[in-house]
Amino acid sequence: MIDSVLELVPKYGLYIVVMSTFLSCLAVPIPSSLIMLTAGAFVASGDLSGFGAATLALVGAVVGDQVGYAIGRSASGVLDRLRGKAAVMVSKARNLTQTHGGIAVFSSRWLFSPLGPYMNLVTGAAQMNWFRFTIWGVAGEIVWVTIYLGAGYIFASQIEAIASIGSNISGVLAAGIVTIGLGQWLRAVVKADPRTK
């Protein structure tokens, strides 16, 4: 699988960089981290322009985030119509994005990047302030592009090793943070139960 992706990068060059970062922000399952690492390696070997790769990767990612946010936002009207317990949850979620949305958007761009596409939808649906979403989002994407292109550049001759270890690290981080979040939710639920001593 890795080999066929590696073939695509010299063939389509910067097009594949911009398309993969764009689509991966919309939860299309594309190995964009691997493509970014490979692009970094080809920048190191003189086959791709570094400035071009960084700029197009950033443009693809930022536009993808905006589309995801807009889709979420367009669904937020449905949430407004909810009543009762569901409405309470929606208002709680909206408060949460107002207080912690920035850091959540920022860290889901690079540290917990597999969660990024869903965060776009959620923050859009929760009507997070667009300006804040964009500022934190762009900052996070800059970090992501720098890390992946940089790692590909530095470890150009070890691209397969870096790609396979790297994808597992992001899997551990993303699944780990979801587990911790659910665990805390579960704890709160059990604690709120009057039968629990």
Place this chain on the structure above:
Amino acid sequence: MWQRKMGFMWGNQMKRVVRTFKEHPFLTSSFVIAFAVTLFFVMRMVVFTVYWSDPAHRDQKVQNWMTPGYVSKSWDLPREDIEALFKSLNLPIERKSIGRIADENGISVDELTRQIEAVIAAYRANQ
């Protein structure tokens, strides 16, 4: 005596777990699944790290997807050496993979790979 007490406490814990699951089936199973997925990635990470820390696995071979530039970068081979080889085979030096260069110029990829590996070997022998 203490065994009985431990058994009693353990029973209580189990009851609590079962009750939590019954009352919040979606939340509890999501937590269990997320935890399992985390463990899965931790295991994979360990396996891959062990695999790649073996130097034998790290010595990559010349492959179809590599470009002439990538080969010279990865094996610390002077660009002129690979350019000389391509010139002798009447191949253009392009920003394309060697698989594609071979296809477009009617030479077999295996043959080109062998030739490149010979150049690398010759260069290393001279070092």
